[in-house]
Amino acid sequence: MRKRQKQPQEVVAPNSEEGGPSIDAIFQRNEVRDTFRMSFLANRLVLPVYDEIKRVHGLCRGEYLLLFCLSYIDELTAQDVAEVTGRPRNSISRAVHRMLDEGYLTRSADPADGRQVLLRITPKGQRLHIEIIPMFVTQQSAILSCLSAAERSQLDQLLSKLVLGASQ
Amino acid sequence: MRKRQKQPQEVVAPNSEEGGPSIDAIFQRNEVRDTFRMSFLANRLVLPVYDEIKRVHGLCRGEYLLLFCLSYIDELTAQDVAEVTGRPRNSISRAVHRMLDEGYLTRSADPADGRQVLLRITPKGQRLHIEIIPMFVTQQSAILSCLSAAERSQLDQLLSKLVLGASQ
DNA sequence: CGAAACTTGTTCCAAATGGAACAATATGTC
C-alpha cells in the first residue's frame, strides 16, 4: 500500500519502500542526475529552515536573505542585494520596507548618488540573525553527517570550484 | 562605480569586480557555506531553464516537474508526485488539470482504490519532455565544465551518498 | 456491521513572487 510519510523536499527523493513506484528511477536513470540531486539537496538544506523562520519569526525567504546579506557585509544598496541574491528589485524593495518597519534595518541616503539608499543591519537585526543561523547549521550538519571528514573536504573544494566557475 | 550585470541566481554570488562590496565575504566567511553554495548552484542549474521553459512552452515549474516525473515512471498518482516532488498536493492538482487540458497527460480511475487517479504521460507529453531535457543537459554541462573528469566522478559519488542519506 | 480515523484529490483564500511601467537621479555626448 502507498503509505509513505510526506517529506518536505524538491524534485525527487529516492524511495526504497516497497509498494510505491520505484522512484529511484528518476534519480538514477536520467540525463541530468547532478542537476536534480543538487536541487533536491539544496531544498532539503534550506526549505525546512525557511519554514521554521516563517513560523517562529514571521519572515519570508526574501526578507531573511536580506538580513543574511547585511549580516556579512556592512553596507549594501537594494540593488546590491538584488544582484547578490538574484531576486528582482521589487521583491527586495518590499523586503526592505518590511524589515525597516520591524527595526531590523536602517536606511540612509547615499550622499554620492541621490538614487541610491544605503542599508545597514541594526543590533536587533544582528540578534535575529544570530538566533536564526544555528538552525541552518543544524540542518547542514544533519545532511552532511553521512560524509567522512575527507569527503566533506572534497565536497568543500568541489563546491568552491563550481561556484567560482558558475559566477563568471 | 556599481556597474555589475544582473545575474539570475539565488542567495549569493562571489563578486570579484572592483567597486562593489566584497561579496565573497558572504560565501567564504559564513557558518553555512555549504548550504548556501549548494543553493546557489542549484539555482544556477535550474532557474534559467525554468524561465526558458515558461517562455517557450508556457509551463511553470510545477507543471514541468510533473511531466519530468511521469517521463521516468510509467504510472503515478497525484499523491505520489506530491511526495516525490515535495510540493503540496493542491499544487499538483492544479498542474494535473492544466497538463490534462494541454493533452500532455491522461488520467484513469484506479480500480483498486476509488480515491486515487492514475496519471500517465501521453506521446505528446513525451515529445515535450524530449524537447526540454537538452536545455537541462546544456546548462549542467556548462556549470560542470570547470571540473575534471575525476572531479566530476567525485561529485557524482558525493551527491549519491548525500541524497541517499538525506532521504531517509 | 458500524463508528472513528485516515487518505486522496479538490476548492478556497491569503501570501509570495516576478514582469512592466514609472519618477527621480546620473551619466554620456554633442
Added chain:
DNA sequence: GACATATTGTTCCATTTGGAACAAGTTTCG
C-alpha cells in the same frame, strides 16, 4: 548647457504558491 540614455527604487498587476478546510472513498477495530 541640453538632450538622449542608463540606473535606482517604487508601485501596479497578474501569476504562482501553499495552508486549511472539505467531500468522497478506504481502513481499522470494537
